[in-house]
Amino acid sequence: MISSRQRDLGLDPGLPQLSTLFDLPAVSKLYEGSSLGTRSGLGVRARQVHDVSHQPSIRCQVAHELTLERGDDEPLETIGVVDVRPGELIFRPFHEDPDLPWLAEAVDLEKVSRHLEALALAPECRIVRVVPVRYKLGSRCLLRFDLEVGSVPRVLYGKILAMDGGPLWRTLIALRDIGPGRDTPRVLQPLAYCADLHMFLLPEVAGCAEFRVLAFNTTTASEARLQWMRKAGAVLANLHAVRVPTEPPRRITADAEDLLRFSSLVARAAPTLALSFDEAIGWLEALTDEDPSTVASHGAFRTDQLLVEGGEPLMIDLDKVCWANPARDVGNFLAYLRWKAIREPHHSSFIEAAIPSFLEGYGSVRALPGERWTARYEAASMLKIVGRRFRNLDVRQWALVPQLLDAARALLAHRARNGSQVGAAVRATNRGTPTAVGVALDVGGMTERLRTLLAPFDDGGAAPVVTRADLIWRKPDHRWTIRYTLAGDGDEILGKMYRDAGSGRWVHEIMRWLWDYAASGSPELGVPRPLGWIPELSMLVYLPVGGRVLGDAILDERAATYMDLAAAWLSALHRSGLPLDRAFDVGNELANLRAWSSIVGDRYPDKAAAADRISRRLSERSSELGAESGRPIHKDFHYQHVFVTDRASVIDFDEFRLGDPNFDLAHFCAYLTLLGCRLPAMADVLGRHRDRFLVAYSRQAGWHMDGRFPVFYAYSCLKIARQLCAGTGVLPRPHADEQRRQTSAMLAAGIASLDGGLPGAS
CATH class of the missing domain: 3.30.200 (Phosphorylase Kinase; domain 1)
Structure with missing residues (x-):
């Protein structure tokens, strides 16, 4: 049976094998035929997808919960990972994680036993089985150590982190040393920390229930469940009320910077949301007036970070503890509640009542953080949830993401009360x-x-x-x-x-x-x-002009008409006779090209030759750059500056000057190439739209392509490459491997144009 997630994975043609990894029978056969299966000689059954980390067109890692059939012996439960890259599938067991190199030793019975003995934990007991409970690719893993029958304790847990756990261990010790008391933060305390393995040893918590199960059990009276929410607020406030050593302060601008890594994922999977997502991040980046006062912050506080022991909430998973604005934890908790209300509307009425109960509980211990900052942090957490839906390829929830994004933007847009300034x-x-x-x-x-x-x-x-x-x-x-x-x-x-x-x-x-x-x-x-x-x-x-941004509408059924409208607008501008006192300055533009080439080379030294090649070739053809200089041109004409309804409207006139109409045509087409690079599955469609645009312009303006178009197209490709390297230009702005890929693609397009590979010339 093909899942909805599998069907939708056609959106990443750069990784055509990806959809197979969500077909459990098919991926079971792949595991059996891989080194993971052949070296063990075992039958392999993939039970479910455990974790996903997706980088569009570059790489996707998928972790599966596996059962290894061992003949007459008891089946073995474990986790396997498939690392898919263009043209390549790599299989590995979960413990061969290059970002968790100490994990392999933690699953080795003999080696991990020696570590436990050194810590004086279960010195007389033998570990008989190591079972992975939870695994986050490249980040952390929770293992269960089963001890031989009759042992006390019977079970231990080990939480292995990619990061150095020493600072967290010191924080937890400080919390433990506060001593018992009504207002002491209730935190699950580890038994020990093994620095060599980056591992916290945790006890089995007998008789505990999961907070989220109790809070959302609809067979229990709402009033009792609201009391749980009130207690959740109080336990968080108790943590915020103590002073313990943690990591350096964390500000909302740092959270905004982390959100940028999701930009290319959102743009690839849901291009119509990309601008709204990036704009919201920009609003967060601008919030530099944050109150310097901070508290010991959980860092990821939500309902599944709580257990219930002895009738009281017990906080777990403090891996991200830090100093932060108290609004950060409160906003995160509220964001996850609102996301649950969107996903499971039958809980929405309870959640609306639960939020004031939670805040009331917090306020019973210490003053609530300000509404304005709580709203901002709630919005930041909503954006984090949005990004994670796309990183995890959780397509079943993608249709709900626009509601969450709208909610985040509404919080930021109304982040001041009573019509006051937005700060x-x-x-x-x-x-x-x-x-x-x-x-x-x-x-x-x-x-x-x-x-x-x-x-x-x-x-x-x-x-x-x-x-x-x-x-x-x-x-x-x-x-x-x-x-x-x-x-x-x-x-x-x-x-x-x-x-x-x-x-x-x-x-x-x-x-x-x-x-x-x-x-x-x-x-x-x-x-x-x-x-x-x-x-x-x-x-x-x-x-403001009316209509939709062309970048949002370019894949609609009316896209061809919109290309005609954009061409009509540009033709009207070029024949308008607009009086301008600025002209395209070839000497200045050649200097710009050299500077752009240097920026690209500094960012990616292996791309320096390609950037320099475009710059030098354009210098050699400078006469074509200045062949015509008497027509009004926009000079920044692209799909994000065009709005469409029954006509096109265009914005941003800051670069207007007299020049060659070929500049605007080539510039527009180069940005369509960039969009095709960002949406490889739609590259052919966008190519047809580009051709439609050029034909429509030719029909209205009597234009015919000659040697000037490829020159300006190459110029625009180098400009875009420079913008990518500098983190500027049209949104979304890629980072890391995606930035490098797009830069390389635009340089290649520019060189191809100069070598005769003209877009739209066929």
Whole structure:
């Protein structure tokens, strides 16, 4: 039977064997034929998928719970791992994990027995079996050590970590040394720590129940279950109330940085969510005004990190303990509750009641963290949950992810109460933003400043009032875009601030000219409606364009029509006669190319030759770069700057100048190549859309491809490679292996163009 997860794995054509790993009968046969099966001579049955770690098109590791059939002997339960890479399947037992090299010794009966004897644990008892209970690829493993019959204790557990457990051991000792008391944090204490194996020895906790089972058992009265939630809040507050040594402080900006590793996963699996996901991360990155006060934080607090012993919650799994804002644990707990309500709606009513009970329990011990920071950390945890759904290829829950992402964004968008500032002013100044940005985020002051500009739209009702101001985009030290929400129907206007006031005025004049030109007979040329210029803030104010970003709509059934609309817009611009006093400067652009080549070479030395080759070839063909320089061009025309409805509208006029129309055409096509690189399964479809765009432009503008197009296409490919290496450019911005892969692909596309491999030339 083919699972829903297996069907959906066709989205990663770079790893075509991946779907087989979720077909349990098929993967059982693969295990039997692998070295894992042949070296043991045992029958292998894969019972279920245990863990997944996916890097699109590069690598996916899948851990399976296995039963090894041993003839007449008792079957052996273990975990196997398949590491799939392009054209290659590698099988290994769980204990041959290169990131947990000490794990192999921990599963060796003779060797681990010596360690237990050295720790004076079960000195007279013999370990007869080692069974993996939980295994997280490259991170940690929980083993059960079964001792011979009659032993006391009968069972021990060993938790092996990839990280050095010494600091955690010192924290746990400090918690133990506090001594018993009503307000002492209830934490499962290890028996010992074996530094050589990075292993904590844990006792068997007899008579314990899982907290989450009790809390969500619908056969139990809600009032009793709400008491469990209240106790959960109190046990967390007790931890926060003590002072013990932990790892260095953890801030929300560090959590945001960790979330970036999920960007390429989200973009590959759900491209329509990628921009929203990355934008939310950007909002978190901007939160640099966090209160310095911290507490001993669990680091991953949720209902499955609690047992119930003697009628009271017992905290487990403090692997990620650190100093942090108390809102971090509270927000994480709430985020997982809300995710459960989305996944299991029959629990939603109970969860709505459970949240205040949990907070009440926390507040019975110490003051609750502020609502604003709790909301921010709750949003950060929601984004973490979103990313993990895609990393783990848990496709059964993918359809629910948009609800969680919307909830996270709503928390961040409403992170201030009662219409107050969103706090971005302080954050902005810490990022080198001019003081004027702080002024521009003052909703009261901006209500007054915008009133005059909005007067032409006054319908005789109450004067418009700004209720919220959000810093939604920035180019550090250059430009900042702020979204203002108005009272009433929630209408929005945008304000774009400029470090260089002259540049801002210039863009304002361009927008006014294009708006008037479109209104006078070129409706295909959609642009934002300018409202005015605020000189004291160097701010251009305008109405946002309607429609969907082309990058979100490019795989829709109307995508071909959208290509026609984009081509019509560009053709209208090129013939518009827009008066500009800037022109494409070949000498300056050649200098840019050399600088970009150096940036790529510094980031990836083995790509330096390819980047330099493009730069040198373009220098040799500089006459084609400047062959035509009298037509208005956008110079940053790509799928994220185009919005589509029944016409196309385009934003961001900061790079406008006179130049060659081939530049905009090639630039647009190069970014479609980038998108195809990010979505390999859709590369052919995107190629057809590119061809449709070029044909539509040719039909409207009488254009024919010549030698200038590949020159500008190669230029754009090197520009994109530089952006990838610098962590800039269109979202999502890849990291690590994915960044390297995309950089290499764009350089190869640029070289191929110069060698005659023209996109859309067939």
